[in-house]
Amino acid sequence: MNEIQLKYGCNPNQKPSRIFMEDGSDIPVTVLNGKPGYINFLDAFNGWQLVKELREATKLPAAASFKHVSPAGAAVGLPLTETLAKIYWVETQKELSPLACAYARARGADRMSSFGDFIALSDVCDEDTARLIKPEVSDGVIAPGYTPKALELLKAKKKGNYNIIQIDPSYVPAPIERKQVYGITFEQGRNELDIDGGLLSNIVTKNKEVPESALIDMKIALITLKYTQSNSVCYVKDGQAIGIGAGQQSRIHCTRLAGQKADNWYLRQSPQVLGLKFIDTLGRADRDNAIDVYMGEEYEDVLREGEWQKRFTEKPPVFTREEKRAWLDGNKNVTLGSDAFFPFSDNIERAYKSGVKYIAQPGGSVRDDLVIECCDKYDMVMAFTGIRLFHH
Secondary structure (H helix, E strand, O other): OOEEEEOOOOOOOOOOEEEEOOOOOOOOEEEEEOOOOHHHHHHHHHHHHHHHHHHHHHOOOEEEEEEOOEEEEEEEOOOOOHHHHHHOOOOOOOOOOHHHHHHHHHHHOOHHHHOOEEEEEOOOEOHHHHHHHOOOOEEEEEEOOEOHHHHHHHHOHHHHOOEEEEEOOOOOOOOEEEEEEOOEEEEEEOOOOOOOHHHHOOEOOOOOOOOHHHHHHHHHHHHHHHOOOOOEEEEEEOOEEEEEEEOOOOHHHHHHHHHHHHHHHHHOOOHHHHOOOEOOOOOHHHHHHHHHHHHOOOOHHHHOOOOHHHOEOOOOOOOOHHHHHHHHOOOOOEEEEEOOOOOOOHHHHHHHHOOEEEEEEOOOOOOHHHHHHHHHHOOOEEEEOOOOOOOO
C-alpha cells in the first residue's frame, strides 16, 4: 500500500486529501487503530523524527508531545523525582519503565499545550507507557511497535477510536524533500545534521565547563528545535524540555514565551501549588487550568468568591509576585538552545531570570561580542554551533 486516504486536509473544506509515496513504494506506516487526519500525520512524522534522533544522540528512550506541528514537550527516559511525579499526575503509579518516564516528562512539562496532543515514542510502547497515555486527552500515538497489552489499553481510548500508528524504524526517507505552496514545488536536501558533541565544542565564554548532564540537555534542546516551527527557543533541564517558544517573529518574544513556560514548570513544584486542595471531582485538565491561572496575573479568576469553591476545598492564599520570584531564584543550571543567533543581549538577560547556565546557539550576529559579554557577566557557558536550525 503506497497511500492512505484521509477524511480532509487541514480543514474540513480541503478535499480530497491523502498521504502517499510518490515513487510508488510502500508507505512505511500502518494504522493499527482509528482514522488519523492530515494534521495528525504531520505531528506524527515530525514527532517520530525528533524522538528517533533523541534516542540516537542520548542512547535513552525518548518521547515527544506534539501540537500543530511543533513539540509541546520532549524528554528522555530519566527517573522521575517524587515532586515531578506529583505535578505530572503519575504519583500513584508504581516503578515506571524508562519509556514511561520519558513520556511523563514530555507530556507533563507544559500540560496546557499538551492537551489534545499527538504522542511520539522512540521505542516499542510498553504497558507502563500505555497506562499513562490512557487517561490523557490525546489524539494519537506513533511508535515502532506496541506490546499486546499496550495495544489493548490504547485501543480502548476514545470509545475505540484512538489513533495508533506503527512506523517502520528502518525506513530511510529520500535525501531530497519537496512540498508545494500555491501550486509551486519547493525542493531542498533533508536536514540530516547530526547533533553531536563536536557541534558543541566551540565554547566562546570564559566559563568553559560543561558537565555531561548539560551536554545531554544541549543535544535535547537542539534536536527539539530542529523540529519546532521557527523562530524557536527551547529551555531544557534534567533531560526534558521545560519551555518551548515556537513560531514567533521576534527572537526575544520566543525567549520570553519559552521562559514563561519554564517558569511555570518550576512554579508548579512550589509549596504554594503543591499544597492546593482540589475538590475530588475536578478532573486533570480542569486542575491544570486552575493551576495555570492561579500562578498567573489573573489569579482572581479562580480565587474570587463563588469561583474558588468550584475548584478547591479551601480558598488558597494569593501567590504573590514576590513569593514567585523568590521561588524562581532557586531554579539553577537550566540549558537554553536557539535555532538562530541571538541578535541582542536582552535574550541572555531574560534567560538568566529563568535559571539558565548553559546556552547553545549558532552565533554569527554583529553583536556576538555583547552577547558573550552578557554571558560572562553571569558566569554562563555558551557554545557557538555555527549551524542554523530553521524549520518550516
